[in-house]
Amino acid sequence: MIVGEQKPLGEIKTNVSPYHRLLILGCGTCVKTCFAGGEDEVATLASALRLAFKQEGRIMQITEQTIERQCEDEFIREAAPQVARCDAVLSLACGAGVQMVASRFPGVPVLPGVNTTFLGVLEKQGLFTEKCLGCGSCFVHQFAGVCPLSRCAKKLLNGPCGGSRNGKCEVDPETDCAWQLIIDRAKAAGSLDRLVDYIPPKDWRTSYAGGPRKVFREDYVI
Amino acid sequence: MNISRLQNILSAGQFAVTAEVGPPRGANSEVIKKKALLLQDCVDAINVTDNQTAIVRMSSISACTHLVNLGLEPVMQMVTRDRNRIALQSDIMGAYSLGIRNILCLSGDHQTFGSEPGAANVYDIDSVHLIRTLKVMRDEGMDMSGHDLDVAPKMFIGAAENPFADPFEYRVIRLAKKIQAGVDFIQTQCVFDMERFKKWMKMAYEKGLTEKVHILAGVTPLKSAKMARYMATRVSGITIPDAIIKRMESAHRETAAEEGIRICLEIIQELAGIKGLRGIHIMAIDWEEKVPEIVKAAGLFPRPVIA
Numbered sequence: 001m002i003v004g005e006q007k008p009l010g011e012i013k014t015n016v017s018p019y020h021r022l023l024i025l026g027c028g029t030c031v032k033t034c035f036a037g038g039e040d041e042v043a044t045l046a047s048a049l050r051l052a053f054k055q056e057g058r059i060m061q062i063t064e065q066t067i068e069r070q071c072e073d074e075f076i077r078e079a080a081p082q083v084a085r086c087d088a089v090l091s092l093a094c095g096a097g098v099q100m101v102a103s104r105f106p107g108v109p110v111l112p113g114v115n116t117t118f119l120g121v122l123e124k125q126g127l128f129t130e131k132c133l134g135c136g137s138c139f140v141h142q143f144a145g146v147c148p149l150s151r152c153a154k155k156l157l158n159g160p161c162g163g164s165r166n167g168k169c170e171v172d173p174e175t176d177c178a179w180q181l182i183i184d185r186a187k188a189a190g191s192l193d194r195l196v197d198y199i200p201p202k203d204w205r206t207s208y209a210g211g212p213r214k215v216f217r218e219d220y221v222i
Numbered sequence: 223m224n225i226s227r228l229q230n231i232l233s234a235g236q237f238a239v240t241a242e243v244g245p246p247r248g249a250n251s252e253v254i255k256k257k258a259l260l261l262q263d264c265v266d267a268i269n270v271t272d273n274q275t276a277i278v279r280m281s282s283i284s285a286c287t288h289l290v291n292l293g294l295e296p297v298m299q300m301v302t303r304d305r306n307r308i309a310l311q312s313d314i315m316g317a318y319s320l321g322i323r324n325i326l327c328l329s330g331d332h333q334t335f336g337s338e339p340g341a342a343n344v345y346d347i348d349s350v351h352l353i354r355t356l357k358v359m360r361d362e363g364m365d366m367s368g369h370d371l372d373v374a375p376k377m378f379i380g381a382a383e384n385p386f387a388d389p390f391e392y393r394v395i396r397l398a399k400k401i402q403a404g405v406d407f408i409q410t411q412c413v414f415d416m417e418r419f420k421k422w423m424k425m426a427y428e429k430g431l432t433e434k435v436h437i438l439a440g441v442t443p444l445k446s447a448k449m450a451r452y453m454a455t456r457v458s459g460i461t462i463p464d465a466i467i468k469r470m471e472s473a474h475r476e477t478a479a480e481e482g483i484r485i486c487l488e489i490i491q492e493l494a495g496i497k498g499l500r501g502i503h504i505m506a507i508d509w510e511e512k513v514p515e516i517v518k519a520a521g522l523f524p525r526p527v528i529a
Contacts, residue, residue, distance in 0.1 A: 154303070154329050154343070158350035158403075159396040161329050162384030162411055162459035170458035171332050183389050196395055198354070198403060201307065201347045201366075 001121070002030040002094045003128045004114040006041060012090065013052055015111050016060070019088035022049075024113070025079055025101065026066030027093035034128050036114045037092025039066040045092070045113065070097025076104045083108055119150075136206030136213060142199060143178075144185035149202070151178035157199040226323035227295050228267040229378040230528040231501075232407060232436040237494065238501030239522050240297060240409065240438060241513045242269040245280035254285045257510045258294050264517040266525055267324055269409070269503070272299040276336025283317050290321040297380060298322045301330025306346035311355065311365050318375030326380040326409065327352040335458075350403045353381055357404025379404060383437075384411040385422035386461045394425045401434045408435055409503040412442040414462040416492055423496050432498025439493045442505045443512055444482035447471040483516060490520045 006012075016022055024042050032038025046062045053060040065082050067075045070093035079101070083089055088109040091098040094116040102110040118130035133150040140147045149155050153171040160179030163170025167180040186192045204210065224230065231238050241261050246253035258268050268289060272282035286296035298317055305313065314325070327349045333341045347355070355366055356379045363374040381400050385393055397408065413419045419439065426432050444450045447470040454462040466485060473481035493499055502522075506513050517523050 153332055154348070155345040156329060156348045158348050158399055159392060160387065160389070162382065162387045163332070164388045165458065166388060171334055177388070179392075180389055183392050192392075192395075195392070196399055196402075198350065198399065201351045204346065 001033055001119070002096075002116060003034045003118050003120045003130075004031045004036040004094050004116045005034075006036045006045065006092065006114055007112070009045075009048055009052065012045070012111075012113055013049060016049070016088060016090055017053075019060075019086075019109070021061040021063075021086045021088075023063045023065060023079070023082050023086040023089045024049075025070065025082075025089050025091050025093070026064070027068075027070040027091075027097050028066050029069045029071075031092060031094060031097075031114055032066075033122070037094075042066050042092060070094075071100050073100065073104060076101055080105075133207070135202070135204075136210075137203065143182045144189065144191070144195075146178055146181045146185060148178045148182065151176075151181075155202075157202065159195070223376075225376055225378045226267070227528065228297065228324050229406065231266050231526060234526070234528050236526045236528070237522065238267075238436070238438055239265045239504070239517055239525065240267045240269060240501065241265045241504040241506065241510070242271060243285075243510055244271045244274055244508075245282065245285040247277065247279050249280065251280075251285075251288045254280065255288055255292060258289050258292065258296075260510050261513050262292075262294060264514040264523055264525065265504070266501075267295045267297050269297040269299055269326060272301045272328070272330065273304065273336070274299075274331065276303070276331045276333045276338070276341075278337050283313055283320070283322070286317065286322045287320045295324065296322060297324040297326050299326045299328055300352065301328045302345060302347050302349060302352055303330035303333065303343050306344050307351075307355070307366055310347070310352060311359070314356065314359065314375050314377070315371070318373075318377065323376075324378045324380060325356060326382065327356070327405070328382055331458075349381055350400060353379055353400055353403040353405050361404075378406050380407045380409060381405045382411065383408050384459045385413075385419055386411055386415055387459050390418075390422075393422060394429060394431070397426055397431055397435070398429065401431060405435055407500075408437045410437065410440045411459050412440040412505055413489055413493065414442075414460070414466055416489065418461070419493075420496060423498060427498040432500075436500040437498065438501040438503045439496075439499055440503045440505055441486055441489055441493070442507065443486040443509060443516060444470055444478075445509060446475075446478045446482070447473070450482075483512065483519075486516060487519055490516070490522075494520075 024046050026042035027037050042064045046064050063082050067078050069075050083105050090111050090113045091101050092113045098112045119132040120128050120130045123129045164177040169175045169177045243257040270282045270285045282298050286298045289296040329349045333343050360376045363371050450467045450470040453460050504513050
């Protein structure tokens, strides 16, 4: 899923302060799962902002709404009546959702309330970790099922750097060294000898380097 | 193949000695020239670091050029952190045209440790890819795209290895991978943990790898107990046994540096007896002036002259 984190209250407050009637728009899919922008987070943020402005003697009119997904127009349209009554929208979706809402409502300022962080998993309760770079050409099978692009700080394809110590990464001792994981898994599968093979440089065209990407499914066009 | 003095010395079976200098944080070429001239005659080649520890410094390629102009032989360090494959290949061609003949392929220290922690890194290719690129350029006269080069940069290709990093059992596999990619010589991370280094060398020797690549062991003289503790705990990829730290701590403050040199010489002596080891690489951090003394005391002076 897409993992995001809600922006600090102070930053949000500064960004919304030029406005008077704010819609906080939640998203009920990825960011709900990572506790950044679902219904509950919309409610908590709305109360916190109301209180913060009240302490300054200001009234900020805040409306709350959460839709299923902000990355699909079909759901965004449900928010149209509320958007029409506001002078700004604070979107708690990922960056894709924020832009999709903005494009649906030209002329309405749409502000991001969430920092979109990475593609990842719920590793354990309360801990989300990055697992995918979205490179557009998956090759994890060559690395015993562990992606060195997203999980090695240097994106090394041919083995660990000199900073791997006790299974941890030199950049962050709390993070596992991807290559230690790759080697451990290869060993367990009896395929350590395959890690001698030279892995050629990545073709980055399918990744961000090739410019904005599209997936066009002709078979699904109505 | 007659590429560089370092290559000639190693091919002739002589025990090689290299040392390292770091370019300045500024545009003063005198700094690097002065440091390098201190090493003149007592080493076979001088490594010039490439924005080491991710701190912005004068570029390795230009500092190497200053050395070439003085008649000295540099080993240009090149990290894949800051340049993509276009810039790396372009700089290799440029470096060769400027008279640089030895290169050391590295991934580079992560930028978050350096002076620009907010910088984007590149890591378009890794150090093994860089080795392969140099090998294809030299031996097949082509760039990565397969395009023929009018003049191929014929470099003596080096890489680093760190026998002290984990996972230990993969370290020799990684060495084999670098050899397969085309590396000619290896300079290791500094050796303090002799037991572990010997174990790694034994594995490399038994796999026949020491016949395929020239391995130079890294050594670093310790200046003080503080430096020993700092390197042991704060510098990634370095292990220093407690016994060495204790020796540095029990030395008198004024004589700690002498003790550090003594330890360094003992390490060199022990390294010289290791089967398959072909030389040493002295990394005297901000202490280049001590290198001649170390080389002489280790009985490695004068350096051989190979026609």
